[in-house]
Amino acid sequence: MKTKYIVSACAFSALTLNSCVDLDTFPEDKIITSDQKEEVAENDPSKAEAGVNAVFTQFSSYASIITESERHNDIGYPGLMLFMDSNGADFVSDDNGYNWMGNSLTFDDRIFTAYECRMMWGVMYNQIYAANNVVTSVGENPDDPTLQFYLAQALATRAFNYWVLAQNYQFNYTSHKSSPCVPIITEQNAATVSTEGCTRSTVEEVYMQIMNDINKAIGFLENSTIKRRDKRYIDFAVAYGLRARINLTMGNWSDAAKDAENAINNTSATPYTINELKRPAFDTSTDNAWMWGILIAESDRVVTTGICNFPSHMGSLNYGYAWYSGGRQINKELYKSIPETDVRKGWWLNEDVASPNLNEEEKELVEYYFGPYTQVKFAPYNDELETSTNACDIPLMRVEEMYLIKAEGEAMSGNVTGAKATLESFLRDYRDPEYTCKASSPEAMQEEIYRQRRIELWGEGMNWFDVMRLNKGVDRRGAGYPNASSVFNIQPGDPILLWRIPEKEIQANPALSNEDNNEAVPVPSPVPDIE
Secondary structure (H helix, E strand, C coil): CEEEECCCHHHCCCCEEEECCCCCECCCCCECCHHHHHHHHHHCHHHHHHHHHHHHHHCCCCCCCCCCCCCCCCCCHHHHHHHHHHHCCCEECCCCCCCCCHHHHHCHHHCCCCHHHHHHHHHHHHHHHHHHHHHHHHCCCCCCHHHHHHHHHHHHHHHHHHHHHHHHHCCCCCCCCCCECCCCCCCCCHHHHHHHCCCCCEHHHHHHHHHHHHHHHHHHHHCCCCCCCCCCCCCHHHHHHHHHHHHHHHCCHHHHHHHHHHHHHHCCCCCCCCCHHHCCECCCCCCCCEEEEECCCCCCHHHHCCCCCHHHHHCCCCCCCHHHHCCCEECHHHHHCCCCCCHHHHHECCCCCCCCCCCHHHHHHHHHHCCCCEECCECCHHHCCCCCCCCCCEEEEEHHHHHHHHHHHHHHCCCHHHHHHHHHHHHHHHCCCCCCCCCCCHHHHHHHHHHHHHHHCCCCCCHHHHHHHCCCCEECCCCCCCCHHHCCEECCCCHHHCCCCCHHHHHHCCCCCHHHCCCCCCCCCCCCCCC
16 A cells, blocks of 8 residues: 655645555556556556546545544545535534534634645545546556546546535636636646646636546547446446536536436436335435445445444434434425425424334434434435444435436526426426426526425535525525524625635645635624524
8 A cells, every 4th residue: 555645735735645556656666657657557457447446435535634533524525515515504503512514514614724624625636636647547548448438537537526626716607717716736737736836727727627527538438338337437427417517507508408418318317206205215326316426335444433424424313423413404494495295305304303204213213312304314324223334325416416407407598498397397207296386587497496406405515516606695594503603694705605725735835825815704703593
């Protein structure tokens, strides 16, 4: 095993990247050149596969940024999902000693010395670094179909990582194209970054890189005969789904709709049925609705820790921090907007701490630990109530999202009638047989689809991207936050919404100074709540 240390922030803020097999060493641990890497990959594609596996391992790497003794929320990308959801207004929780997302509730995670600040930056650039290693190892245009498949994995994953970063470090694409975003590190400049550093590229430049990567990935996957081993890997449909997200974020409405439709048409995934959602779910990538996910094994370190994992912080039906932190609740006003005929109403406890989705044993457990509006959407591992083996897979893309992207893209490109048909067909078939869309304009359609996204994708780390791309702000009044100190009404465009580059990166990167960082502003002041 080899540990990599990159001093520059652009190549992960002096953080470490561990992988059991990588392409920087021969078995004798001798360093090899980039040209030699390509030769190794061509002669033995399994070496490239090891590099790709390292990319996906990073998604659930434990304590890769902060030491184990310091924090119990350094759990890879799922930790960032919890941070981003906690920043919003739909992911309600109690700011107490057992809630490791408390800094994200109060926006103290924006302080550039905060652990969360370091994790947001470090996790994403760790993943980019691992992807860059694969691109370097196989070359930019390999002839071998297997290597083309592996290259597509790296390019698509890198596009995803920069898409996430872009929406956390700058406001939306349509209004801030020339604003500073994040440094772009690829195989082209990685060798010089540690000595020369790297400046922030503009939002437009970052999206050019994102689109270039995903377009290349789609090109390699379009005619590929290589079948992915499992849903950690990105197939043709997932790549289209990623580009649908990217186009949606950029306001390329018709392209977003087309890509979403292509994703639907090229995947074997089908939405969860109404009957399937009458029980807690969303715990395994084998569910047919999943297109892409983080696969977790019982032997993974995030699992063997017992309590340092996504289900521990999130779950209501398994053992973990959530039993003591009070769990996660939905914004009560959003909950009230869900009709009784919608099966998703049962994803949360009602005012009487009950859900039709629970059996008597489950009902007794949640009544003991939790209050109204707490989530019971996510099932425990192997459906074992109170389990301490928190090895649930974590969704990164479900096919349901594609229907919502398609509808929004159609509406905003002027096809309101088509958008209504798409939305109504999806919801009536899979969520609420009595649903009728009352919106009659593109803007009203977009708002209704945003509400549906808030419900459908709740707890899956997606809401923050909508807040930023739609310029929504964060209004928590009336949402049911138990702490008055967490009730904010943050206006769209407030600098506090942007993450700051961590201090360690500023110190390590010769091309960045304090003046290059996002603005340091006080954490928001609480406002009076409303009933």
